[in-house]
Amino acid sequence: MSKWDSLKASSDRFFMEVQRIHAHKRIMLRVVNPDYFEQFIKFVMGSRIELKYKLIICLELSSGSRVSEILGLRKKDLIFKDDKIALDIVVKKKRRGEGRELHRFGSVHPLVVKELRKFVFSLGDEDKLFTIHRSRVWEMYGKLFGIGTHSLRHSFVIWCYEKQGMTIEEIVNKMLFSSNVMAQRYYNTRVDKGVWDMFG
Numbered sequence: 607m608s609k610w611d612s613l614k615a616s617s618d619r620f621f622m623e624v625q626r627i628h629a630h631k632r633i634m635l636r637v638v639n640p641d642y643f644e645q646f647i648k649f650v651m652g653s654r655i656e657l658k659y660k661l662i663i664c665l666e667l668s669s670g671s672r673v674s675e676i677l678g679l680r681k682k683d684l685i686f687k688d689d690k691i692a693l694d695i696v697v698k699k700k701r702r703g704e705g706r707e708l709h710r711f712g713s714v715h716p717l718v719v720k721e722l723r724k725f726v727f728s729l730g731d732e733d734k735l736f737t738i739h740r741s742r743v744w745e746m747y748g749k750l751f752g753i754g755t756h757s758l759r760h761s762f763v764i765w766c767y768e769k770q771g772m773t774i775e776e777i778v779n780k781m782l783f784s785s786n787v788m789a790q791r792y793y794n795t796r797v798d799k800g801v802w803d804m805f806g
Contacts, residue, residue: 613653617751620646626760636753638667638761640768647715658736659746661722663758669693669712670762670781673743673755682731684722685711691719697782710782 620642626635638646647664655663665676675695685692693712714722726735744755751757763781766772777783 613655613750614752617646617649620649621751621753624760624764635757635760636751637757637764640761640765643667643761643765643769644715644717647717651717651721655750657721657725658738659743659750661718661725662736662738662743663747664715664718665693665712665722666755667758667762668715668718669695670759670766671695671710671712672759673740677734677736677738677740677743679735680731681726681729681733681735684726689719690714690716691722708782710780 620638621636622639623634623636625632647667650660650663653660662673662676665671665679666673669676671693675697679693679695683694683696685694691714693714695710695712697708697710729735740755747753747755747757763777766777766780767774772780
């Protein structure tokens with residue numbers, strides 16, 4: 607068994623499959639089970655995965671960001687407060703032909719903060735945190751966990767709704783979704799059930 611197969615086998619217990627509405631069709635999507643959200647982050651940070659990939663995975667999952675947004679982060683986009691770090695993510699929106707920039711703030715899980723501080727210590731404010739092409743990240747996600755790059759964003763929304771008690775409206779505002787319908791696409795299969803305080 608290769609190291610990739612071994613890691614994937616070890617991580618399977620953290621995932622579940624849900625249905626997602628896409629182009630009016632229901633498709634199966636592999637996401638992190640909200641019951642094992644923090645355990646999965648601990649598993650990733652303690653694994654043999656290369657540090658930059660550990661950070662990308664955990665930053666995406668703990669902030670609900672897109673992979674492209676994580677890869678676009680510069681050191682100046684990190685907000686340091688005591689023993690916590692937040693991400694200032696610029697989201698470009700177009701409406702009626704006009705472009706605008708909005709800011710979405712994401713949390714960094716406490717298990718990730720120490721390693722992230724060391725990782726960016728020698729970087730300049732304008733330096734990118736990661737110099738990796740998105741296709742490489744997509745390949746790694748597939749090998750490691752059998753997921754696509756958007757699965758962790760879905761996982762975050764499900765976790766917010768089920769474990770953080772956030773309302774649809776709060777999720778829409780946090781994620782900068784265009785409507786409630788967009789939020790429902792992220793968690794609609796499990797509806798049966800401030801940045802510094804996200805992880806206590």
